[in-house]
Each structure stands twice: as structure tokens, then as C-alpha cells.
Amino acid sequence: MKRRKVSNLLGLAVLSTLLERPMHPYEVATVLRSREKEADMDIKIGSLYTVVNNLARHGFIEAAESGREGALPERTVYRITGAGRDELVDWVRELISAPEPEPRRFKAGLSVFAVLGPDQAVDLLQERLTALERGTEALRAALAEHSAFVPRLFLVEDEYEIAMREAEQAWVRALLQELTSGSFPGLADWRGWETG
Structure with missing residues (x-):
């Protein structure tokens, strides 16, 4: 760069x-x-x-x-x-x-995720997922409104933002499923750290 x-x-x-x-x-x-x-x-x-x-x-x-x-x-x-x-x-x-790593607050939080208990992590991830879904719907509505009078060439950054949010939502849903089903590797150990 x-x-x-x-x-x-x-x-x-x-x-x-x-x-x-x-x-x-x-x-x-x-x-x-x-x-x-x-x-x-x-x-x-x-x-x-x-x-x-x-x-x-x-x-x-x-x-x-x-x-x-x-x-x-x-x-x-x-x-x-x-x-x-x-x-x-x-x-x-x-x-x-040129792809460039962007510092992300969520990624920083995930890097120290273990300080939360699994149940608290589930609650917070669910909160994040709900906020992401609402925000994505608002972006979709704005994009639909703007696409009626703005050429797509000037809206591709909004399409990208929606795609990135959808990818994050899919990842969060998958992580939530592992945590709530008990299939997340090391879940019992994590619970032990929380109580220990």
C-alpha cells in the first residue's frame, strides 16, 4: 500500500x-x-x-x-x-x-470472548443479531428507495454493506446455534472458567 x-x-x-x-x-x-x-x-x-x-x-x-x-x-x-x-x-x-485488514471492534471483542460466560455470550450475540437484522432491513429499504432515481453505479457501496452485514449475520447465527445446542468445542471447560 x-x-x-x-x-x-x-x-x-x-x-x-x-x-x-x-x-x-x-x-x-x-x-x-x-x-x-x-x-x-x-x-x-x-x-x-x-x-x-x-x-x-x-x-x-x-x-x-x-x-x-x-x-x-x-x-x-x-x-x-x-x-x-x-x-x-x-x-x-x-x-x-488491494484487500486491507480493517480494525473492527467486534473482532477485538471476539478475541477476548472467553471473559464472558457462555450464557451471557449467547444473550449478547442475540442482541447483536437483532440489531444487525434491523439495520440491514433499513439499508435494504433505503437502497430500494434510492434505486428508483439513482443509477446502480452510485449505490454499489450500499450493496456491499448489505452483503457484509448478511455474511456477519450468518456467522453469528451459526455461532449461536453451536452455543445453544452445546456443540461448541470446549463449552464445558468454558463454563468451568466462568465459575472457577
Whole structure:
């Protein structure tokens, strides 16, 4: 994986948004929010301005115009540069082609799963499964609604999210089945650790 001058994923979102047309950073934030990108990343105005400044410092975007309306502060409209287009394409190519381990809170919890008793683990996994199912249904409904007016090309990340949630649900269901049926290897020992 290449070390990037700006590696914050918000930078990727800014570059892709400015590819459409020059915009003021606040307008970029508005466009990202309207596309529900907050589900993928935090969009905080302070962070956004930091990312914009970093992108400009490295030549990926540049000021297209600056102006002031009345007593409002000066507003700078930015556009993507040729170097910014190259960086955007290279970054997306890397993200799509190269699997990268992502730190996951659930995986971290599973790595120390043994501190829970089996019965508590079952209750918590059931809670997680219910939340996953509700969230997946909400995502499916939103995808169905958006697919009526948004080309599929711009919805594939939602399809991926649904597929990942479905895979996690299947895995959690299988683990729950092993724990509740007693077929989970070492279950008696685990119960012994809990009481010991």
C-alpha cells in the first residue's frame, strides 16, 4: 500500500465531489451529507477544512475564486487539479484492488470472548443479531428507495454493506446455534472458567 500525502478518507470524498464542479468546502459538506456519506465517514466542518487545506498544500486542489458577500467572511471556491485527478484515480484503484485488514471492534471483542460466560455470550450475540437484522432491513429499504432515481453505479457501496452485514449475520447465527445446542468445542471447560 502506498503512503499518501493525504490519507484521510474524507480527502477522497472531497476530491470526488470537486471532480463534478468547483465548490466551497461548506457546499462539499452539504453535497456529501445529501448523499448520506456520513454513514461512511465523519463529516465535521472543522475536519473538512483541515483536509481541504492539506489537499491544497499538496497541489491536489486549488482556489478557483474567492469572494465575500456582505459582512460574511471571505469564501474560497476550490477545484480539483490534474494532480488531484491522478491522485483520486490512483487512490480508488488501490482501495478497490488491494484487500486491507480493517480494525473492527467486534473482532477485538471476539478475541477476548472467553471473559464472558457462555450464557451471557449467547444473550449478547442475540442482541447483536437483532440489531444487525434491523439495520440491514433499513439499508435494504433505503437502497430500494434510492434505486428508483439513482443509477446502480452510485449505490454499489450500499450493496456491499448489505452483503457484509448478511455474511456477519450468518456467522453469528451459526455461532449461536453451536452455543445453544452445546456443540461448541470446549463449552464445558468454558463454563468451568466462568465459575472457577
